[in-house]
Amino acid sequence: MTALAAAAARRSTRYRRRSRLGGLARGIGLFCAAALMLVYVLGPVAWMVSSSLQNEAEITSVPPHWIPDHPSVRNFEAIVDRPAATVTYENRSRIDPVSGGYIPSTARNLLPAMANSLLVAGAVVLLNLLVGVPAAYALAKIRFRGRNTSIYVILSTRVVPDIALVVPFFLFIRKLGLLDSLASLIITYLAITVPFTVFILVSYFESLPDELDKAARVDGCSRLQTLVHIYLPLAIPSLIAVVLFAFLASWNEFLLALMFTQTIASQTVPIVVASFASDFTISFSFINAAGVIAVIPPVILALAFERYIVSGLTAGAVKG
Amino acid sequence: MTDDRVDSPSVVRRLSSVVWLPYDPRTAWLFLLPVMAVLAVVTVFPIVYSLYISFFSVKLTRPLRQPFVGFDNYLQVVQEELFWVAVSRTVIFTLVSVVAITVIALLIALLLDQAFRGRRLLGALLLVPWAIPSVANGLMWKWIYESHYGALNGLLLQVGAIDHALAWLGDPAKTLLLIANAFIWKEVPLATILILVTMKSIPADLYKAATVDGANRLQRFLHVTLPALKPGFMLVIVFMAMVAIRQFDLIFILTEGGPAYASHVMSWQIYVETFRNLSFGTGAALSYILAIATFALAYFIIRALGQRL
Structure with missing residues (x-):
């Protein structure tokens, strides 16, 4: 009688342990799949945002700086800047002082x-x-x-x-x-x-x-x-x-x-x-x-x- | 009006299944008038006018003489070697895109169909590629594929898969597939949503019955999920094929049909003929061929899949 009960208890703990292990495996699997999907869906956009905050020296570095070292909003400033009074050959584009990358006057x-x-x-x-x-x-x-x-x-x-x-x-x-x-x-x-x-x-x-x-x-x-x-x-x-x-x-x-x-x-x-x-x-x-x-x-x-x-x-x- | 559809059995059954609908054609047409007027101007008229132009030799470089030429425009465009290049590029682009979109969307739908924390957030973020303008999508990938500092080169160099930076879009063997990749990335979300909603509509009883019959997880997927998803697949395949066959924006931003005509698809051929060669007659003929091909494609996909499913 007690032997039977012990066997039943053993069986149930083994079952529970296996299901907990299964749950853990499922959790890890889901987490990996979700992370993979997130990288696929948002990775390219994140890289676009990161690139937009880099200066010319950083954006032309090899290997790429996935996260900008010195984020700058210089590009966005150029977009909301008030227009120059007259566009001349000299000021038609603004040159990045560091390495000569152009921001167009347009x-x-x-x-x-x-x-x-x-x-x-x-x-x-x-x-x-x-x-x-x-x-x-x-x-x-x-x-x-x-x-x-x-x-x-x-x-x-x-x-x-x-x-x-x-x-x-x-x-x-x-x-x-x-x-x-x-x-x-x-x-x-x-x-x-x-x-x-x-x-x-x-x-x-x-x-x-x-x-x-x-x-x-x-x-x-x-x-x-x-x-x-x-x-x-x-x-x-x-x-x-x-x-x-x-x-x-x-x-x-x-x-x-x-x-x-x-x-x-x-x-x-x-x-x-x-x-x-x-x-x-x-x-x-x-x-x-x-x-x-x-x-x-x-x-x-x-x-x-x-x-x-x-x-x-x-x-x-x-x-x- | 000789239209008797309203009396056909299926419609009658449908109407009798709802409680009560008034029969009031005058008000109905009055309410439909604005939409019909708008569509007559912006779709029916251009379609008819386009057919008319396609029978004339209309060239902006020669505005005063525009003779009627019958089917000459059609004969002329299909005899060009470049036309068949464009056809083959379009077919490859469409096939690769539709297959990849369907498979990736199915995988993501299977993931989002599971119950776990953060599923809703993940589903919402999936809309990002769908929402962004195709032009932004194009330049985003142009920068990723860039031949010196691009992210693809950077990543592959970092993991040691390549030993020097490659000009990805400059390689005719890869160009079309890389453009397709950008297209696939943007279209996967919509396909996923369509497959997911079909997946959610599968009755749970089917899975229970299959489990009782001793089917394992894989068997349930193969024999319950996949067959039940067929309407969703059909919708995705037809819709994506129609979008892929007319793809223009990415071609324009990424390669302009090059290099060496590697990405010279039909819509690009129409663009070049019309707005670079300024030959509107042949451009309209090409457009008509593409429009008819799109219609035929949709029809045959629906028939072929509809019969088999």
């Missing part, structure tokens, strides 16, 4: 470019909401002939590659006299944002109960009132997602901006940053600083609204 263009990017993105977001919300309500909550066809047509317009739209857009924008204007970007960015906006909003509106519509109508609401007073407050999570996607798509867009903008009157952040990257005389530490500037707003938005972004991105995935 560094100042980044702030106006940010203003352009914000204006374009803001207008695109607003227009997306204006045309997207009523359309999504109609597609999700009203029965009519052509409903399914409309959804397919709206979605399929996004399958066309941007570069295929460039030629007709260019001729069209030139004919309207809108080359090198913010309007050209706002108009053309609707092509790349509106279909996705409608898609997300339709998925969300469909998940809201239909009875609300009936109840509001019985109470004497018009369709517009039903939409504004009943559904809009409930749809706020999807509206946040739409605002974020339209903003990020506009802020990050490069190809169309490259075609339509020529001067800083309309150039957006990606264009100005790309112009630094294509000039091999410019210090890489400055190019990285410009990159950091371009990266900060979208990354902050993505991290702050992570929940809405993930639910927006997966809106269609579950339903297939």
Whole structure:
């Protein structure tokens, strides 16, 4: 009897010890996998930030200084500096006294470019909401002939590659006299944002109960009132997602901006940053600083609204 | 309107499954008017106009004479040797990218599907590559691949894998794969999110049943997880193939199609033809070929995978 109990106890401790060992192994495995993933995902960005804080002597050292010895915000100062009164051959670029790395005089263009990017993105977001919300309500909550066809047509317009739209857009924008204007970007960015906006909003509106519509109508609401007073407050999570996607798509867009903008009157952040990257005389530490500037707003938005972004991105995935 | 979709059985079933929807076509079209007007101007018009241009010889270097040439533009572009170079580069880039993105995303999704502390934070940080502009992504990798002081050279020198700094992007054998690597890094997060949401929708009963039947961890993964993930894989493959086939930004920032046409993909061929040679007719023809190829690709992937899955 006691022998039996002892054997059972021994078996149970052995079992427990093995499971604790297994748990430890699992923990170590998970930790390593998570660390590996973190290095893969954030490593390149961390290196960009580190490079942007190094001076010319440090950034051209072999082996690289993974963490800057003497971090400096010199590059960022050049970006927010007030413009020199006149640009001459001598002051057209500022030379790093240590080793001759260039910071271009066009560094100042980044702030106006940010203003352009914000204006374009803001207008695109607003227009997306204006045309997207009523359309999504109609597609999700009203029965009519052509409903399914409309959804397919709206979605399929996004399958066309941007570069295929460039030629007709260019001729069209030139004919309207809108080359090198913010309007050209706002108009053309609707092509790349509106279909996705409608898609997300339709998925969300469909998940809201239909009875609300009936109840509001019985109470004497018009369709517009039903939409504004009943559904809009409930749809706020999807509206946040739409605002974020339209903003990020506009802020990050490069190809169309490259075609339509020529001067800083309309150039957006990606264009100005790309112009630094294509000039091999410019210090890489400055190019990285410009990159950091371009990266900060979208990354902050993505991290702050992570929940809405993930639910927006997966809106269609579950339903297939 | 001759559209009868609303009466087709599946739609009727769908409509009867919801409680009640009003039939009110006038209001519906009124609400749809703005979006239809916008899309007509910014997508339908350009698509049609592009087709029209592709039948004319439109050159900005010769603005006054733009004769109708029929299918000559199409014949001309496909007869160029460079076109087929571009096709092969695009195919390689797309294949490598889609396969790598799917595999890496599956691995990360498997990790994030586990319960552990910090999982939520990890999932949030995963959004960083997704959020950053492609231009910033391009110059970030340009600096990493840099031929003297780049991080890749620095790292490999430090661990002793190479004995002198290499010009990574200057090597035609590696260029396309290095660009694909930058592309993969940026697209993995979205793919992971799509696979993860599919993974979370797998009913726990399936795993329990498999365990009762004596399936070990690997068998459960192979026979329960993978088959259940097929819709997620399909979405990722179709979407990523469409994004990869049109990739332009990274090519522009990293190599401009070089060296020796090693990264001369379709979108770069269109860009050169249109904005460097200023030949809009042939540029539009090329664009149309790419657009049709994209459509066909999406269609065939959906059919092929849809049948087999």
